[in-house]
Amino acid sequence: MRGKRTTIGSTLSAILIFSMFAPFMRVSAQDIVASEDIGGGRSSVFVFRESRKKPQVKAAAGAGMVVRSGRGGGSRKPIDSSYIAKRKRPAAKPGPAGPRRGPVNANLKLSETLTAKADSLMTAGQTDEAIATYRDGLKKNPKNTAASNGLSDALTAKGIEASGPNNTEAGVAYLEEAGKLDPKNDLAFAKLGEIFVGGSQTERGISNYEKALAANPGFTELYVPLGLAYLKTGNIAKAQEYSAKADAAGAATADATYLRGMVLYKQNKNDEALAAFQKTLTIDPNYSSAQYYVAATYDRLNQSDQSIAMYKKTVEKDPEFAPAWYDMGVAYYNAGDYDKAADAYQHSTQLDPNNAQGHANLASTYRQQEHFDQANAEYKQAESLGIKNDPNLYNEWGYCLGKTNEWDKSSARLITARELGNTAVDDSNVGWAYYNAGADAKTKNDDEAAKANYELSKAFLQKAVEKDPKLDAAYMNLGSTYNGLGEYQDAVNVLNVALGLRPDWVLALNQLGVGYRGAGDLAAAITQFTRATTVDSVNVFGLFNLGSTQYAAGDKNGAKKTQARLNKINPALGSQLGNILAGKVIDKGVQEIKKKVPIRIPY
Numbered sequence: 001m002r003g004k005r006t007t008i009g010s011t012l013s014a015i016l017i018f019s020m021f022a023p024f025m026r027v028s029a030q031d032i033v034a035s036e037d038i039g040g041g042r043s044s045v046f047v048f049r050e051s052r053k054k055p056q057v058k059a060a061a062g063a064g065m066v067v068r069s070g071r072g073g074g075s076r077k078p079i080d081s082s083y084i085a086k087r088k089r090p091a092a093k094p095g096p097a098g099p100r101r102g103p104v105n106a107n108l109k110l111s112e113t114l115t116a117k118a119d120s121l122m123t124a125g126q127t128d129e130a131i132a133t134y135r136d137g138l139k140k141n142p143k144n145t146a147a148s149n150g151l152s153d154a155l156t157a158k159g160i161e162a163s164g165p166n167n168t169e170a171g172v173a174y175l176e177e178a179g180k181l182d183p184k185n186d187l188a189f190a191k192l193g194e195i196f197v198g199g200s201q202t203e204r205g206i207s208n209y210e211k212a213l214a215a216n217p218g219f220t221e222l223y224v225p226l227g228l229a230y231l232k233t234g235n236i237a238k239a240q241e242y243s244a245k246a247d248a249a250g251a252a253t254a255d256a257t258y259l260r261g262m263v264l265y266k267q268n269k270n271d272e273a274l275a276a277f278q279k280t281l282t283i284d285p286n287y288s289s290a291q292y293y294v295a296a297t298y299d300r301l302n303q304s305d306q307s308i309a310m311y312k313k314t315v316e317k318d319p320e321f322a323p324a325w326y327d328m329g330v331a332y333y334n335a336g337d338y339d340k341a342a343d344a345y346q347h348s349t350q351l352d353p354n355n356a357q358g359h360a361n362l363a364s365t366y367r368q369q370e371h372f373d374q375a376n377a378e379y380k381q382a383e384s385l386g387i388k389n390d391p392n393l394y395n396e397w398g399y400c401l402g403k404t405n406e407w408d409k410s411s412a413r414l415i416t417a418r419e420l421g422n423t424a425v426d427d428s429n430v431g432w433a434y435y436n437a438g439a440d441a442k443t444k445n446d447d448e449a450a451k452a453n454y455e456l457s458k459a460f461l462q463k464a465v466e467k468d469p470k471l472d473a474a475y476m477n478l479g480s481t482y483n484g485l486g487e488y489q490d491a492v493n494v495l496n497v498a499l500g501l502r503p504d505w506v507l508a509l510n511q512l513g514v515g516y517r518g519a520g521d522l523a524a525a526i527t528q529f530t531r532a533t534t535v536d537s538v539n540v541f542g543l544f545n546l547g548s549t550q551y552a553a554g555d556k557n558g559a560k561k562t563q564a565r566l567n568k569i570n571p572a573l574g575s576q577l578g579n580i581l582a583g584k585v586i587d588k589g590v591q592e593i594k595k596k597v598p599i600r601i602p603y
Contacts, residue, residue: 032473033399034507036541042439043480043511043541045473046402046432047425049395049417055334056361058296058327078167079191081157111141118150127161130154152182160191167198179211186216193222197229205229220249227259236266254284265293270300288318295324299331307331315347322351326358333361338368356385360393367396372403391421398433407437407453424468428477431461435481442484450484457481465494472501472508479511488518506536513545522553533565540570547577556581 031048114137121130134151137144155178163171172195178188189212196205209226213219227242240263246256261276274297280290295310311328314321329344345362349355363378379397387393398414401407411433418426438453458481464474475498482491495512499505513528529546533539547562559581567574 034476036507036510036539037439042436042484043476043507044432044435045428045476045507046399047428047473048399049392049421049423049425056330056364058299058330059323078165079160079187079194081160083187083190084153084157084160107140108144111137111144111147114140115144115147115150118147118154122150122154122157127154127157131158148181152178152185152188155181156185156188156191159188163191163195167195169195169199171195184215186212186219189215190219190222193229194225197225197232202229202232206233220246220251223249224251224253224255224259228255228262231259231262231266236263239263239266252283254280254287254290257283258287258290261290261293265297268300270297273297274301286317288314288321288324291317292321292324292327296327299327304331304335308335320351322348322355322358325351326355326361329358329361329365333365333368338365341365342369354385356382356387359385360387360390363393363400364396367400370403372400375400376404376406389420391417391426394420395426395429398429402433402436405440407433407440411437424464424471424474427460427464427467428471428474431457431459431464431474431477431481433457434460435477435484438481438484454481454484458485470501472498472505475501476505476508476511479508479515483511483514483518486518488515491515492519504531504535506532506539506542509535510539510542510545513542513549517545517549517552522549525549526553526555533562537565538569540566540573543569544573544577548580551581 031051033046033048034044036043114133118130118133118137121127121133131151131154134147134154137147138151141147155174159171159174159178161171162174163169172192175188175192175195178185179192182188189208193205193207193209193212196202196208198205206226206229209222209229213222213226223242223246227239227246230236230238230242239259243256243259243263246259257276257280261273261280264270264273264276274294277290277294277297280287281294284290291310291314295307295314298304298307298310308328308331311324311331314324315328318324325344325348329341329348332338332341332344342362342365345358345365349358349362352358359378360382363375363382366372366375366378376397379393379400382393383397394413394417398410398412398417401410401413411430414426414430414433418430434453434457438450438457441447441449441453458478461474461478461481464471465478468474475494479491479495479498482488482494492512492515495508495515498508499512502508509528509532513525513532515525516522516528517525526546526549529542529549532542533546536542543562543566547559547566550556550559550562559577563574563577563581566577
């Protein structure tokens with residue numbers, strides 16, 4: 001097999017020259033997960049594209065504004081029918097009697113009479129009857145301004161009633177007709193603004209608020225909701241403009257101080273923002289959005305304990321405030337308290353099941369807890385909700401699928417990460433998955449599948465070291481793969497490169513020992529296993545291999561001493577080594593022992 005390709009030594013020399021200017025990702029020790037498997041005789045290294053404990057980002061740090069709609073989300077009195085009563089137009093009065101001039105004059109007179117009747121019906125609260133009567137009046141005289149204005153007011157009242165306390169869009173058709181009948185109907189436009197901003201059509205709501213103010217510049221009550229609407233779209237300049245107008249108009253509501261706090265928060269004036277939010281809570285202690293931003297501001301001020309305490313208060317006041325649960329999860333995750341982080345994210349995703357990032361963060365939390373099955377389910381949910389272009393998500397997901405021995409799925413996700421990221425680390429991780437798939441097949445005596453997966457692993461790992469000649473993890477995995485294929489001299493070559501990059505790396509020392517032993521150089525193998533067990537005196541993999549290799553080299557006394565050390569650490573494995581030394585296991589004995597000892601020792 002080796003005669004069919006260039007030697008690894010010359011290949012590596014070419015790699016070093018070719019790759020001097022290739023882009024690569026530096027990997028820190030904390031980004032690596034390494035493992036040794038006594039049962040399968042395998043060693044491998046997985047590399048996280050970013051830190052294993054990369055801090056998560058809070059929702060409050062985003063460009064938009066997090067506002068809890070509904071309970072605790074604001075204190076401004078909604079626009080209702082009482083506004084119409086405040087500015088009710090004078091009732092229509094019949095004109096003076098005059099000589100009859102035929103049907104035209106009769107229609108004008110009847111229109112005035114119907115308008116007056118409709119006004120009375122409106123006063124009596126009979127809105128539907130009033131609307132019908134105004135319409136009859138306009139049929140008799142389409143130019144009857146009093147009837148047109150009256151109908152506009154009646155439709156406004158009907159629209160307000162139809163929208164209900166939750167500001168549904170059921171009243172939109174009435175309100176829009178009211179605005180067409182009377183372009184000066186500030187209330188109709190204001191209510192439309194309230195409905196659209198409360199829903200998901202903020203820009204449309206802003207347009208209607210602006211029309212209301214154009215119709216009635218004295219409608220100062222709209223400054224705050226309009227400022228909040230602009231804030232929701234990320235237009236801080238406009239939000240600040242209307243906040244200043246509200247302050248000048250003497251607005252002293254909880255919403256006004258909250259708007260001021262939000263503008264300051266977005267401007268990173270954190271101490272002033274905190275004071276404004278705290279003032280909001282003195283006006284309205286149940287204002288959960290203000291409580292939420294108190295927590296977020298404390299977080300900005302690096303007062304994490306107070307931040308978490310305020311998030312707790314937020315969800316105590318408003319248990320259905322999903323962003324608060326989410327940010328509390330972020331705070332606990334970044335503090336390393338994964339149990340509490342998981343609980344917070346679970347609440348968040350239950351309340352907001354379509355929050356893809358919430359599911360992704362929960363998956364990462366489960367990964368930290370080593371709840372890999374649950375992590376895989378959450379990564380899948382995050383992908384289904386739209387996170388399809390993040391190589392880091394697929395990187396983590398591929399790792400977790402590997403931890404549940406789903407190597408086909410693991411390699412598929414890691415290939416996706418590679419397609420999105422295309423770094424040496426991504427190539428190394430795909431190689432990691434195929435290597436472990438090969439090792440799994442080998443333990444099941446499926447030599448054909450084992451060889452196929454090892455060959456795939458080798459191909460990706462060679463690409464990894466081409467892209468980054470300093471990626472020690474890739475050399476480590478490549479060495480293990482060569483050992484798996486029985487290409488021991490190539491394993492020796494690349495593992496020496498790995499140890500040159502990371503001296504005294506126990507994982508690489510052990511695999512280097514395996515390589516030398518496979519190549520027939522037992523003395524060199526013993527040297528490497530001895531070094532590995534000196535650096536890490538309780539390394540079971542190294543002790544087992546040291547003892548068996550000493551025995552194979554004829555050093556029975558040394559082998560017995562090694563067995564005694566292993567007995568103190570792992571009596572079961574020490575007993576298996578004893579069987580080798582006693583001659584009870586011959587020929588393929590080492591392989592048989594490894595099959596009988598399914599022990600995985602993380603390194």
